[in-house]
Amino acid sequence: MLDLILGGARSGKSRLAERLALESGLPVTYIATSQPLDKEMAERISHHRARRPAEWALVEEPLALANVLRENAHQDRCILVDCLTLWLTNLLMLDDPLRLAEEREALLDCLATLPGRVVLVSNETGLGVVPLGELSRRYVDEAGWLHQALAERCQRVTFVMAGLPMVLKGESI
Template sequence: MKTLILGGARSGKSALAERLAGESAKDVMYIATAQALDGEMAERIAHHRARRPAAWGCVEEPLALGDALRAHAGPDRLVLVDCLTLWLSNALGIDDGVHFAREHAALLAAVNALPHDIVFVSNEVGLGITPLGELTRRFVDEAGRLHQSLAAACERVVFVAAGLPLVMKGSLP
């Protein structure tokens, strides 16, 4: 089963993803897309690391997400990807007009090809006002397109607000 979990910052989406992974009775591989480029992000990463079970594997992959999924997904494993919007920021930050398109296509190809359990976590950023600046507008637009593509490919889509899951597609166990 592929699951997309969307929500705002500190909505409880990562906690829900981790709960689903823990309840799966499968080995868990956590693919982290964050990069500790400043002290505040380093603290966020440390918080996520501290609450993960020690038995879970972890791969840090800020860019080549499709390749990481192909390398680590398997029939006896659940892969948890946290977070797609950080991956999007990473890709757009180095975008030469080609890089993001290539990585986006590789991600969608991997998702569509792999029959294994994957849980994606992502920030829903399109609910507010249209942002100022070309890059921030592109980020919001690309996040929306990415979410739509993944929602179509996933059997389950959940929106989380205030720690409460709202199932938009499929059902929760």
């Protein structure tokens, strides 16, 4: 069962994903894609970490997401990936379009065969005026295309606003 959780900044999307992982009753592996590049980022990461149960396994992987999903997914385990947006940003920052295309295809290809429960979290950023700059535009494009491709492959897609879920596809939460 694949869950995709979409929401804006501070929308409560991570909290909802963590609730779903807890309610699965399965042991949880948390895949963190963020890299503590600066002090602000380090604070956000430690804020998130403090909220998570101590017994959750943690895997940090900024780029090779399909690989760690294949290695860690198991029929008796719940995998939580938080978040795809940072993974995509990490790939865009490499400035290597081939690598980006490979990682994206690998992710989309592996989803259908992952056993167990998988909860994917991603940031919806396409509903504002896109700021100037090619990177912003490419990011918004890539994120939008990725979300469409993921939404086709996931059994449930949920949009979160102010901590409240709106299920766009699949069974209600």
